[in-house]
Amino acid sequence: MAALAAVMIVKHYLADFVLQGDWMARGKERERGWLVPLTAHAACHATFTLGVALVVAPRLWWLALVDFAIHFSVDRAKSVVSRRGGWTPAQVQFWWLLGFDQMLHALTDIGLVAGFLSL
Numbered sequence: 001m002a003a004l005a006a007v008m009i010v011k012h013y014l015a016d017f018v019l020q021g022d023w024m025a026r027g028k029e030r031e032r033g034w035l036v037p038l039t040a041h042a043a044c045h046a047t048f049t050l051g052v053a054l055v056v057a058p059r060l061w062w063l064a065l066v067d068f069a070i071h072f073s074v075d076r077a078k079s080v081v082s083r084r085g086g087w088t089p090a091q092v093q094f095w096w097l098l099g100f101d102q103m104l105h106a107l108t109d110i111g112l113v114a115g116f117l118s119l
Contacts, residue, residue, distance in 0.1 A: 004116060005048065008109040011048040016105065019044050020068065029079045038079075042072035049112060056116045063115050074104045 020041055027037025046068035051063045078101040085092040 001117060002079065004052075005110070007052060008113055009106075010047075011045070011052065012105055012109055014049055015041075015044040028075060029083070031083065034076075034079065038072060038075060041075065042068045045071045052112075053116065057119055060116060060119075061065050063112055066115075069113060070108045074101060074108075082095065 024037045024041045028034050029042055030037075045066040049067040050061060050064035053063055078097055082094065082097055085093055085097075087097065089095070
């Protein structure tokens with residue numbers, strides 16, 4: 001279980017930080033034109049999750065779709081809340097929201113690990 005959790009944490013780091021270029025990071029936060037960059041970003045997460053599923057439990061491939069939907073929804077909600085609040089990195093609310101976003105992603109990964117181990 002610990003090894004699988006570690007894989008999911010690394011997956012999250014790679015998809016959320018290393019592979020998320022400026023186009024995705026800034027694009028998904030825009031008021032308009034956010035759909036394609038956000039879809040690409042969530043698809044990165046789903047692709048990694050699919051890879052894990054195919055190695056660990058191929059019949060649970062559909063958990064990649066769950067990861068896509070949750071990541072897409074969480075990131076979109078964070079963007080809307082942050083924009084409506086007018087929060088910038090200079091404000092504590094921005095960091096609280098970012099932390100909440102990352103916590104939800106971590107809980108998602110824990111749920112995915114539980115799903116993979118539910119065989």
